[in-house]
Amino acid sequence: MTLSSTTPSYDQLPIIDLSAADRGPQARSLLHAQLHSAAHDVGFFQLVGHGVTPDLTARLVRATHDFFRLPEADRLALDNVNSPHFRGYTRTGDERTGGSRDWRDQLDIGAERPARVPGPGEPAYLWLQGPNQWPAALPGLRAAALAWIDRLSLVARRLLHELLTAIGAPADFYDPVFGADAHPHLKLVRYPGSAGDGADQGVGAHKDYGFLTLLLQDRVGGLQVQREDGRFHEVPPLEGAFVVNLGELLEVATDGYLVATNHRVVSPPGATERFSVPFFYNPRLDARIAPLPFPHAAAAPGVSDDPANPLFAEYGYNELKGKLRAHPLVARRHHAGLLASA
Numbered sequence: 001m002t003l004s005s006t007t008p009s010y011d012q013l014p015i016i017d018l019s020a021a022d023r024g025p026q027a028r029s030l031l032h033a034q035l036h037s038a039a040h041d042v043g044f045f046q047l048v049g050h051g052v053t054p055d056l057t058a059r060l061v062r063a064t065h066d067f068f069r070l071p072e073a074d075r076l077a078l079d080n081v082n083s084p085h086f087r088g089y090t091r092t093g094d095e096r097t098g099g100s101r102d103w104r105d106q107l108d109i110g111a112e113r114p115a116r117v118p119g120p121g122e123p124a125y126l127w128l129q130g131p132n133q134w135p136a137a138l139p140g141l142r143a144a145a146l147a148w149i150d151r152l153s154l155v156a157r158r159l160l161h162e163l164l165t166a167i168g169a170p171a172d173f174y175d176p177v178f179g180a181d182a183h184p185h186l187k188l189v190r191y192p193g194s195a196g197d198g199a200d201q202g203v204g205a206h207k208d209y210g211f212l213t214l215l216l217q218d219r220v221g222g223l224q225v226q227r228e229d230g231r232f233h234e235v236p237p238l239e240g241a242f243v244v245n246l247g248e249l250l251e252v253a254t255d256g257y258l259v260a261t262n263h264r265v266v267s268p269p270g271a272t273e274r275f276s277v278p279f280f281y282n283p284r285l286d287a288r289i290a291p292l293p294f295p296h297a298a299a300a301p302g303v304s305d306d307p308a309n310p311l312f313a314e315y316g317y318n319e320l321k322g323k324l325r326a327h328p329l330v331a332r333r334h335h336a337g338l339l340a341s342a
C-alpha cells in the first residue's frame, strides 16, 4: 500500500469516522486504510462518529466557561504551585510547555488518587499521582470533568484498538498498561488573547507525552500542526469533532513508524478568548512500552533524536520530563533535587 501517493491538502486534517467500525467489514477496512494513512502521514486527524453526546459536551463546556469566569482569587486558591503533583490552576504566563513562555491559563486535572510520595529507591514520577484541586464555588465541575475522563477513556481505547488493527498489530497489545491504574489527564484551557508584547505564542511547539490526545476546541481557531512540509498549518475547527493527535508513546511503540507530531497554538487576536479541553489518554505511570509487533516494524525509521526532548519508554519518566519543563515554579518549589539531577 502506498500511503503518501496523493498530494496532501493542508486546508483541513483527514476526517476519521469511528462509527464506520460498526458498519460492516467493508466500511471497517476503509476506516483502517484512512486511519493508517492519517496516523502515519500526518499524526493528526479530526475524529467524528465518536458517540459522545452533545449533552455531555455542553456540560463540560459550561463548567469550563464557569471556571474561567470565577473571581481570580477563587482560581488562585487552586494554584498548582501548592501541589507537588502538578495539579490545579496555572496562571497566564507561568507555563513553558515548549521551553518558552505560553500565554494561557488552565486547570490541570488527573485521575483522582491519594498522594503518593516516592520513598527511597522509588521512581520520582510517583509525584505525578495525587489529589486534584477543585473549585469550592463550582461543585458541578468535578462531576463534569470526571465524567469526561471516563467517557473519553472509552473512546480513546476503542480508537487505539482500531488504529493498532489498521497497522496490522494485535488490537489489545497495550491493554495491560491501561486498566484501573491508568493515568489519564485533562486540562481546561483558556487563551486570553494577545499578550500585548508582540509575542503570539498561546502554547509553544511540543509533542504530547502519552498515547493519544482528544482535543475539544471552540470556534476561534489558532491550533497549528507541523505537516509533512515542515511548516505549521492551521487546524480549522470542525463542529462536533475531536482533534486527535498521536503522543510520544506511540512513536516509541512503533519505533518511529507512527510519529508524535509537533503542534502549537497561536494566540487569538486582541481580547478574543479561546477555550480548549485536551484529554490525554495515558497509561499507568510504571508502564514500560514494549515494541509493537506489526508488519512495518522492520521498516520503521527509529524515534526522533532530540537532545532537548528525549523520549522515555517508561511512561512516568516521559510525563515527568514534560511537567518539570512546563511548570518551572512547581518544579523549583517542590522538586529542586530533580531539576539538579535532570
Ligand SMILES: O=C(O)CCC(=O)C(=O)O
Pocket: 187, 189, 203, 208, 215, 217, 223, 263, 264, 265, 276, 277, 278
Ligand atoms: O489548546 C489547544 O488547542 C492545544 C493544547 C495542547 O496542545 C496541549 O495542551 O497539549
Ligand SMILES: [Fe+2]
Pocket: 206, 207, 208, 263
Ligand atoms: Fe499538546
